Amino acid sequence: MSPREHEAWRDDLAAHLLGGLDPEESARLERxxxxxxxxxxxxxxxxxxxxxxxxxxxxxxxxxxxRSRLMDDVRESAGQPGGxxxxxxxVHRWLTRPAVALGAVALIAAGVAGYxxxxxxxxTATTTLTGPQAKSGAMASLERSGDSGTLEVSxxxxxxxxxxxxxxxxxGGHMEPSSLFAARSSGRGTAAIPHGLDGAQAVAxxxxxxxxxxxxxxxxxxxxxxxx
Amino acid sequence: xxxxxxRDPEAFxxxxxxxxxxxxxxxxxxxxxxxxxxxxxxxxxxSIWRSGARFDRTRGSVRAWTLGIVRNRAIxxxxxxxxxxxxxxFDDEAILEQEAAPETTEEEALRRRESDELxxxxxxLPDDQSKVIQLxxxxxxxxxxxxxxxxxxxxxxxxxxxxxxxxxxTRMAEGFS
Numbered sequence: 001m002s003p004r005e006h007e008a009w010r011d012d013l014a015a016h017l018l019g020g021l022d023p024e025e026s027a028r029l030e031r032x033x034x035x036x037x038x039x040x041x042x043x044x045x046x047x048x049x050x051x052x053x054x055x056x057x058x059x060x061x062x063x064x065x066x067r068s069r070l071m072d073d074v075r076e077s078a079g080q081p082g083g084x085x086x087x088x089x090x091v092h093r094w095l096t097r098p099a100v101a102l103g104a105v106a107l108i109a110a111g112v113a114g115y116x117x118x119x120x121x122x123x124t125a126t127t128t129l130t131g132p133q134a135k136s137g138a139m140a141s142l143e144r145s146g147d148s149g150t151l152e153v154s155x156x157x158x159x160x161x162x163x164x165x166x167x168x169x170x171x172g173g174h175m176e177p178s179s180l181f182a183a184r185s186s187g188r189g190t191a192a193i194p195h196g197l198d199g200a201q202a203v204a205x206x207x208x209x210x211x212x213x214x215x216x217x218x219x220x221x222x223x224x225x226x227x228x
Numbered sequence: 229x230x231x232x233x234x235r236d237p238e239a240f241x242x243x244x245x246x247x248x249x250x251x252x253x254x255x256x257x258x259x260x261x262x263x264x265x266x267x268x269x270x271x272x273x274x275s276i277w278r279s280g281a282r283f284d285r286t287r288g289s290v291r292a293w294t295l296g297i298v299r300n301r302a303i304x305x306x307x308x309x310x311x312x313x314x315x316x317x318f319d320d321e322a323i324l325e326q327e328a329a330p331e332t333t334e335e336e337a338l339r340r341r342e343s344d345e346l347x348x349x350x351x352x353l354p355d356d357q358s359k360v361i362q363l364x365x366x367x368x369x370x371x372x373x374x375x376x377x378x379x380x381x382x383x384x385x386x387x388x389x390x391x392x393x394x395x396x397x398t399r400m401a402e403g404f405s
Binding site: 010011012013014015017018019020021022045046048049050051052053054055056057058059060061062063066067069070071073074075077078143150152164180181182190192210211 | 235236237240241244245248249250251252253254256257262266269270273274277278289290292295296298299300303342346347349350361364365366368369370371372374383385386387389390393394396397400401402
């Protein structure tokens, strides 16, 4: 494929991540992604920019009644006492609210059809692994699902613009480069580990020069041993 | 998520406490009205309770997945509101003045600071890039709808979306401050 064709796909990828493609265009793009590793990598690189968009909105306090209404329905659904039925039909009142009625009917239909519980969509269980706290106070945990996962790190310092945090997958004495990420002002950072966890021993984080490295240039700040 | 998949209401309560504020804030930003934002948030969390195990780790973090569900439900609600005019401007400062959450805990203060920081990054984008990104993500418009609304060629809209997103991603890799 020519560089110009790749450029056209990348315009589509950005629109796709923003939910801005028509369904037919999205389907065409998905078919291309299945065959093009370059575009898959570029998509994985760009995705965090879309994931922070919902976090950029003004932060509001949800009304307490929303929490109690939700938990009533959840407990009732789980068959616990104190659920909606015990409190006089909150589910009915919720169902009569026009904005949710349509979605609720769909959910009830899904409930009749049965739940898919305990595994991921591909039948893979999700497990959370936590590493020891570093001397710096940083801690990492990995939510793993099969060969991929998401690394959440807390206690990170803000880095100068010339540096970046990089995740690594340790396998047989080698460190394989994975995602780059930055610390938010809270000292927390998130990195997707899109693949490579099968057969690996640990996931680690180092500080690297801007743009990342092919091999670590500093000692790991934190690491999470993988089991199984 | 495994505990939610096991249908543990206490685990789900913790999950709501962790993500409910961000979810409600996002829903409000999209639908622009309290009752509708509550309904969207409740609908989204109930769907997660029912199908939490369908979470696909390869598509990002639990939080991103959750907020993606809220976004889709909010856009659906927006489209269901018959006769509503397209929302072409987004006034975050006005929302903050009218509705801002009190910072009663350290976590809320951090959440507020992070969102201020991220809004700052969005504000740094040229207006033409920021506008198409916001119309697509928060307005639920496709690039062809945006092109018609703004009287631009399709390619220009997609190009501006991409340029803006690339700038945001680069700023993230550099650190925001």
